[in-house]
Amino acid sequence: MNSAEIAERGSTILERLTTTQTPPPWELVVGTGVAALLLVVFRPTWRILRNAVTVAHEGGHAFVALLSGRRLNSIRLHSDTSGLTVSSGKPYGVGMVLTMAAGYPAPALLGLGYAALLGAHRITLMLWLTIALLVALLVKVRNAYGLLSVFVIGGVMFAVSWFGTDDAQAVLAYLAAWFLLLAAVRPVIELQRNRRNEPNSDADQLARLTRIPGIVWVLGFGVVAVCALVVGARLLLADVEGVCVPPLTHSTCAPAAP
Template sequence: MKHETGQLSPAWPARAGFPPQDAVARTRTALLWAVALSLLLAILPWLWPAAAWIAWPQVVVATLVHEFGHGIAALVSGGGFESLRVYADGSGVAMTRGSAGGMQSAWIAAGGPGMPPLLALLLFVAARKETLARATLGVLGMLLLVALVLWVRNLFAAGLVLVCAALASTVAWRASGMLVQAFTGFVAVQLCLATLSRLGGLFQRGARTGAGELASDTMQMAQGLGGPHWFWAALLVLFSLLVLALGLWVLWRSFGLRAEPPAAI
């Protein structure tokens, strides 16, 4: 439909900044379905162990984000990020370089389990607006390609990064606004649940990876900062729960307040 300058589209209210009521309702419904699907994918393997394979994509993507978290934490703390590997069994390892200081080691260890909820918080904020969600997914797609060249060092991880980059970019530039926001919210919930789905690993002293047996992240945090490893595990779980609750509340309140206002009489 062509509109001349100065005319108002019948599908958009006279006051700019407020999308039509039906558009808000459709987007909110899509986000609710995305959240419900995320919860189902997280709970189903516990209720029906034979369906554990359904959660495999979430497991390997969460591992990818987790290992990137270690590398980014190393770079932020003045260390180096040498390489990253993710394996088909859901394990992974990031090779970092830093000083022998306990504080930096603890920071790098915390970067792994801390990265999924931090990225989830960013995606929750981005999901509030279509343009912001598109931009965020597009930037993430490009950053993944940069990371592929700089740090990814095994075939499985390379394929995983390419799939994630292609999916994020395709949704960002080709999907409808409603789908973009729903997908962004879906990924945010999945990242929060990723930490919660690995409770056993967080509360263990050691972790078995494709590179062998290593001290768990929470054990490394305990060695660098003091205290028992289960304290740091509980803190990370609490952080993920708070991000999940806050993100869902922000989304719901945002779409509740952005409805079309009553027309002036």
């Protein structure tokens, strides 16, 4: 690809960032949802793709740490899909609680944000916002595996958004949205199941900070994940022909035209 082609491609992407794209066919929307579900429930794929959930989880800690006025020091991502975000500030108080509580809801809320963008037919914007977030995260990653994980995810996003067809971009965008919405539930279940062996889990640290039992925090994480999945699914399926997805009001779907 020569400089003229690069400039032309860049100009096209810039234009697409400010415009909407054609909604994909219903087969793609539903098919990517089914594929994402299989990726989450099938143990071998989950072991690999859970790294993407960890990136979102640690990104949530980092983002809220900065918002709450704490100093973000480092992010580490490990091959066992665990992670660690280190920030400086008071070891107690609202900022510390919000930072600690942000991890588990982050994948669900990111997936919900993706669903909102895709529901508005902003496929290109969703892909490039993801790349921008990964670049911002990359600045604070401090270990080799973490760098590799972020580079791989960002590289896939960039390659498909730059070289891929409209259909390829739609597949990746919808698959990512469905995956985060569905995958956000499983770590919460794993959190509760493993709490006996992990006394320093996010929920238990929050319990020590707030005197609110850890199980309450786990249930709160679960409620956020399930609500995000329900609302996100409605947004993603809103344009699917033949599927009744009533809005979040007391109204119902209108009958389809003959």
